[in-house]
Amino acid sequence: MHILLIADGRSAITRGWIRMLGGMQVRVSLVSTFPCDPPEGIELLGVLPAGFAALAGGQVPITGQPEVVGRVNWKRALLNASRPMLRALRAYLAPLTLAKYRRRLADICAQAQPDLAHALRIPFEGMLTTDLPTSIPLAVSIWGNDLTLHARSSFLMAAQTRRTLRRADGLLADAARDTRLAAEWGLRDSSPRLVLPGNGGLDFDLIQASWAERQSHSPFDLPDGRPLVVNPRGFRPGSVHQDTFFKSIPLVLESVPDAFFVCTAMRGQPQAENWVNKLGLENHVLLLPYLPQSDLWRLFSRSQVYLSLSSHDGTPNTFLEAAACGCFPVAGDIESLREWISDGENGLLVNPLDAQAAANAVVRAIGDSQLRKQARERNQVLLAQRADICMVRQQYSEFISQLK
Numbered sequence: 001m002h003i004l005l006i007a008d009g010r011s012a013i014t015r016g017w018i019r020m021l022g023g024m025q026v027r028v029s030l031v032s033t034f035p036c037d038p039p040e041g042i043e044l045l046g047v048l049p050a051g052f053a054a055l056a057g058g059q060v061p062i063t064g065q066p067e068v069v070g071r072v073n074w075k076r077a078l079l080n081a082s083r084p085m086l087r088a089l090r091a092y093l094a095p096l097t098l099a100k101y102r103r104r105l106a107d108i109c110a111q112a113q114p115d116l117a118h119a120l121r122i123p124f125e126g127m128l129t130t131d132l133p134t135s136i137p138l139a140v141s142i143w144g145n146d147l148t149l150h151a152r153s154s155f156l157m158a159a160q161t162r163r164t165l166r167r168a169d170g171l172l173a174d175a176a177r178d179t180r181l182a183a184e185w186g187l188r189d190s191s192p193r194l195v196l197p198g199n200g201g202l203d204f205d206l207i208q209a210s211w212a213e214r215q216s217h218s219p220f221d222l223p224d225g226r227p228l229v230v231n232p233r234g235f236r237p238g239s240v241h242q243d244t245f246f247k248s249i250p251l252v253l254e255s256v257p258d259a260f261f262v263c264t265a266m267r268g269q270p271q272a273e274n275w276v277n278k279l280g281l282e283n284h285v286l287l288l289p290y291l292p293q294s295d296l297w298r299l300f301s302r303s304q305v306y307l308s309l310s311s312h313d314g315t316p317n318t319f320l321e322a323a324a325c326g327c328f329p330v331a332g333d334i335e336s337l338r339e340w341i342s343d344g345e346n347g348l349l350v351n352p353l354d355a356q357a358a359a360n361a362v363v364r365a366i367g368d369s370q371l372r373k374q375a376r377e378r379n380q381v382l383l384a385q386r387a388d389i390c391m392v393r394q395q396y397s398e399f400i401s402q403l404k
């Protein structure tokens with residue numbers, strides 16, 4: 001079988017899917033909505049920068065390469081400063097540009113002759129696929145904010161979301177909530193649905209191999225003997241509430257004065273730097289650039305607490321990876337995360353807009369080693385049952401067999 005992925009080729013999520021598919025002995029081609037180097041394991045690479053791709057979120061370097069620690073990317077800093085305004089414009093302008101990219105995708109499909117197309121999110125990868133011949137089965141993945149945030153950002157985005165779901169022959173989501181919402185947005189009753197981790201599953205052997213290098217190789221200096229709290233979410237306007245996060249830090253320090261906060265994908269971000277300076281947090285916060293996945297796993301394995309204050313999310317891949325590394329999760333109390341976290345048992349759920357609640361949860365997690373141990377043990381069992389890459393591979397294989 002030949003599978004054509006339509007995705008952000010720079011993303012660790014996309015590369016996770018390619019890794020998972022590699023174990024299925026299928027051919028894989030990729031149409032990337034961002035310029036990227038060809039990922040290992042693909043047969044053909046096409047690039048369609050649809051939807052003003054450069055104006056999207058700030059998790060992955062614009063160039064497609066990891067940024068150098070200690071170097072400020074001024075191009076990215078300028079873009080990040082203006083991103084809220086550009087994101088609002090994008091919701092109205094980007095849907096108007098899709099027609100030409102749909103024609104180019106059709107040309108790529110004519111060349112690649114895939115047996116199946118799979119768009120890894122709705123905006124704008126899934127939206128590109130709506131004119132593909134019905135002879136090519138289409139699977140569409142939903143990201144956590146595709147329906148709760150992006151689909152509602154303009155009437156044009158709503159229309160394109162409905163069009164995408166009406167075309168989909170099958171739906172993959174990382175939260176059961178989104179399979180329900182998809183039906184409300186136009187997914188056909190006959191279309192199969194499957195809930196799977198959005199990154200294609202966790203390769204526990206690969207994650208554990210990265211831990212062995214954590215002492216011998218680290219691209220950043222972390223203080224010894226201080227409780228570490230990691231926030232790997234970067235800036236996602238309208239979804240992740242980093243203002244709440246920074247406001248919570250002084251409240252944590254009142255009880256745990258030696259706590260140290262590590263924030264990835266935030267170096268060079270004016271918002272983050274302003275919060276650090278305004279609140280006098282220079283000795284308690286380390287702003288890092290985007291990290292390669294292996295470095296992120298090493299960071300998780302050294303941290304006590306993972307903190308993600310989001311109100312629009314599915315199941316964040318960083319949550320799954322942090323939990324796999326033994327990090328205690330503190331997260332926004334939203335429906336999708338309640339599918340994974342039982343509050344007070346394998347993590348803590350808080351109002352993502354309440355800085356005091358977030359601080360109280362972090363202080364509790366740092367101070368209760370027994371709670372962290374219990375959560376680590378329960379999460380290891382849960383992840384093995386629901387997120388192991390071998391299990392995902394088997395379920396995905398059964399899912400796409402229904403789309404032929």
